[in-house]
Amino acid sequence: MIAELHNEGIPLDNITVSITPTKSIWVRDYGPFFIENEGVLGIVDFNYLKIKVFRLLDNIYPSLYGLKNNIEFDFKANFALCIQGGNYMVDRQGTALVSADTLVKDNPRKTLAEMRGILQQYLGVDEVLFLASQKDDGTGHIDMYSKLVADDHVLVGQWDVEDINYQILENNTQVLLDKGYTVTRIPMLRDPDEENDTIWSYTNSLIINGTHKNIVLVPLYGVDEDVTAISIYEQVMPGYEIVGIDCRPVIDLLGAIHCTTLLRPDIESYQMIPAPNIIGCKSG
8 A cells, every 4th residue: 555655656744554453444434433522632432333243343443543542532432322423424513413214223222312312422412413314225324315515504415206215315305404504416326237226325425624625535436427416516615626536346335435434633723634544444
C-alpha cells in the first residue's frame, strides 16, 4: 500500500499506517462512535452484532483503537445497545437520524423509547428521529438511502413508483420535511444484470472536510444516472470537489464508500479528518 502511494506521488507526511486485524471491511459499522466530551475526543463502543462470537475482533475494534491512540473509550456501551455506524447520522444541531427497523431487529427486548434514551445518554444527542428501513437493501441502514449534506439538508433516494421501496422513501421524505429539513431527491437504482437486484446507492458517499480542500466521494456504477448523481452533489454542496468512484466491485457485498470508510473528528478545529489507522485496517 505504501508503495502504491509513492507511485501515485502522494506524500506520506500526514499519513499514519496502523494495522489491526479485523474480520470484515465494514469499518463504518463496527468502528468507533466518536464523541466530544468537554473538548476532548472520546469513543463509545456499542455492540456491533448480536452474535458477537463470529465478529469478536470487529466488535472490540473501537476499544482497541482507543487503547492504541490514547483516546478514552466506553466499552460499557457494548452491553447497552447493538447498533452499526451505517445506521446512524447526526447533524450539528443535536439530532440523530436512525433507521428504526434494523435497530428493533437487533435489540428485540428494547423499545424505541429505551433505545432513544441510550443514544441520548451515550452520544449526547438531543433528539433521535426514527425513519423506516428499505425492505431489501441487505442492511436496512440509513446510509443506503439518505445522506446529511448540511445540518438542515438531507439527500433522500427516490425509486420508480413500481419499486417495493418507493413508498417507504416517500414516507421518510415527508417525516424529514415535517421536521424542518430541506430534502433533495437522488436516484435509486438496481443492478440490471443481477438476478437478486442488488441496490445501487448514491447516498453511500463520504464527505471529507479537509484542511486543504473539501471533497465528497460519490459511488458510481457505469450508468447514465452517474452524471445525474454527480450533478446533484455539485448543486447541494457548492465549494466541495465531487469525486466519483466506481463501486461495482464492492456493491454486490451490500455496501459502498460510506460503509468501508470512517472519519475521526478533529476536535480543535471542528473539522473531520480521516482516522489515521483506518487506512491500515486489515480484513482477516
